Amino acid sequence: DAKTTQPPSMDCAEGRAANLPCNHSTISGNEYVYWYRQIHSQGPQYIIHGLKNNETNEMASLIITEDRKSSTLILPHATLRDTAVYYCIVRASIRGKLIFGQGTELSVKP
């Protein structure tokens, strides 16, 4: 599975959009981009995933560049409860497992 690179930490003001970047320059054609988050002392929570096209759901939007070498997770109106570690994962659907990196620790501040 392709490696991902994320900044170790980010801050965001409450009510503003949080834009979390992820580089995956070695991604191959059959690999999906997944985003999970882990709030302190809880199990990881699925957020969104995509292959080529941008995706949106009730939690977030996922923007994937045309060359698919990077992506951005957007939380449109961050709240204090969005403070968590956010993991970007690249996964081939045939591989089964999700491999977690170190993620980005997002702190939403009032």
Added chain:
Amino acid sequence: GAGVSQSPSNKVTEKGKDVELRCDPISGHTALYWYRQRLGQGLEFLIYFQGNSAPDKSGLPSDRFSAERTGESVSTLTIQRTQQEDSAVYLCASSLWAELDTEAFFGQGTRLTVV
């Protein structure tokens, strides 16, 4: 229940004892995963099941670790002769299938402390 259930939620054991951790996946989910998370660190993949078979056991750290799944449902992770470095939160997840682009749902984990 509606989600992935793990038991016990907390376990304290003495070094050298065996422990069993249980995971009840979401009903109908054929894929089941085990991860380990040491304090302040990321998630380490241990093993996953598709049905009752385990195509990938590559993350099991030693032969003291084993896992089984029966009835395409409950799974047990067993750690024999526990060591202090086994102290961690053990997380279980399930998904409809392992080999399609479906999301995995995680339980709250079992916090294991070896003293």
